[in-house]
Amino acid sequence: MNFKLLKAGHIKLYKRENSQYWQMKIKIPKQRAVRSSTGSKVFKEAEKIALKNYSSLSKENDNQIKRVKNLYKKIHLVETADLNKKEIEFILDEAKKFISFNRKRNKKNNLLEGRTIFNLFFEDSTRTRTSFEVAAKRLSADLINVAVKDSSINKGETLLDTMTTINSMNPDVLIVRHPEEGISKKISMIVDACVINAGDGSHEHPTQALLDALTIKNRFKNFSKLQIAICGDILHSRVARSNIIILSKLGAKINVIGPNEWLPKNINKLPVNVFADMKKGLKNCDIVMMLRIQKERIVGKIMPNLKTYLKKYGLDYNKLKYAKKNALVMHPGPMNRGIEIDSKLADDITRSLIQEQVAMGVAIRMACLDILIKNRDNVLKH
Ligand code: CP
Numbered sequence: 001m002n003f004k005l006l007k008a009g010h011i012k013l014y015k016r017e018n019s020q021y022w023q024m025k026i027k028i029p030k031q032r033a034v035r036s037s038t039g040s041k042v043f044k045e046a047e048k049i050a051l052k053n054y055s056s057l058s059k060e061n062d063n064q065i066k067r068v069k070n071l072y073k074k075i076h077l078v079e080t081a082d083l084n085k086k087e088i089e090f091i092l093d094e095a096k097k098f099i100s101f102n103r104k105r106n107k108k109n110n111l112l113e114g115r116t117i118f119n120l121f122f123e124d125s126t127r128t129r130t131s132f133e134v135a136a137k138r139l140s141a142d143l144i145n146v147a148v149k150d151s152s153i154n155k156g157e158t159l160l161d162t163m164t165t166i167n168s169m170n171p172d173v174l175i176v177r178h179p180e181e182g183i184s185k186k187i188s189m190i191v192d193a194c195v196i197n198a199g200d201g202s203h204e205h206p207t208q209a210l211l212d213a214l215t216i217k218n219r220f221k222n223f224s225k226l227q228i229a230i231c232g233d234i235l236h237s238r239v240a241r242s243n244i245i246i247l248s249k250l251g252a253k254i255n256v257i258g259p260n261e262w263l264p265k266n267i268n269k270l271p272v273n274v275f276a277d278m279k280k281g282l283k284n285c286d287i288v289m290m291l292r293i294q295k296e297r298i299v300g301k302i303m304p305n306l307k308t309y310l311k312k313y314g315l316d317y318n319k320l321k322y323a324k325k326n327a328l329v330m331h332p333g334p335m336n337r338g339i340e341i342d343s344k345l346a347d348d349i350t351r352s353l354i355q356e357q358v359a360m361g362v363a364i365r366m367a368c369l370d371i372l373i374k375n376r377d378n379v380l381k382h
Helices: 045-068 085-101 125-139 159-167 184-190 207-219 238-249 306-313 343-345 354-381
Strands: 003-006 012-015 022-028 032-036 116-121 142-148 173-177 194-200 227-231 253-257 273-275 286-290 328-330
Touching: 022 045, 022 159, 032 142, 085 207, 085 238, 085 354, 116 159, 116 184, 116 306, 125 142, 125 173, 125 184, 125 194, 125 238, 125 354, 159 173, 173 184, 173 354, 184 194, 194 207, 194 354, 207 238, 207 328, 207 354, 227 238
Parallel strands: 116 142, 116 173, 173 194, 227 253, 227 286, 253 273, 286 328
Antiparallel strands: 003 012, 012 022, 022 032
């Protein structure tokens, strides 16, 4: 075989006996070798192509090494309280890289090839469950979906026993949604895998708040100049809790607006201004984040009259005028159209970021999986 070595042997250019085209094999340290045809029969041309490929692969590798030296070193993501401003910014920056990747025709890389991720959803979900699945598959990980209806919890097994059982299969990440507050943290203490809280009761939903922050970052440069209103059922909303923590750490000023009975008792301890009135609460706001009425968590309590609620707290074009002129609307979904948000406004892409939030969910979840797994690799090395 005719061959030539370049870059201290990291590039091998060779011709197969039955081919006139130069083939290239590029080996970046600690990465799998990449083999392909240069598409050229002329050595000088093939050399140029190989060097260009080598340079771009080296750059990608440098970025990966930089990523390992990351600012978020923990192996779990269970509470936003565990994140400081620099760590949040680091996760948002990492996720930004996946936004353009997710718009490519070929949306697959091998960052997490050979890794095993479990989606453990013991509560309904569309966005979070599927976006974690899409994220894992785009990074080439193997993802297993476990729903409560298929699990031995129905035969009386405890949740922690289920987790210990799955942990024995050597997974890399467990993504957990469960109605019990604090359950992800408990699970993170008994398993070896990374644990991501995908929503625990009314407590926290960290990746939702991170994807909301990423959506906002795409539109506004500086969080410290932003006034954000979070409106509706604050008491039962894990999205509100996580967003209050993440967005205020990034420097945004937060107004919460809702009926008194739907405000948490400790609301005055949170970094927010509280309003019972949309007109006052939306004044000077750049973003209005609406929340779903969490009917499933209001069992045994008095539900407000939905017509009255829409009139007082439901967001429509008229109430949006109380905010800044071009204020944007967000909603984590699923939406109760015609209750907390006017249907037309929700679909108005000049004002609503709702679909963009879903797209950012995939990018954030790709970043979180990648960061946590690399952190765990580093822990296991030492
Ligand atoms: N926002 C959110 O958590 O949606 P799902 O319940 O559909 O996952």
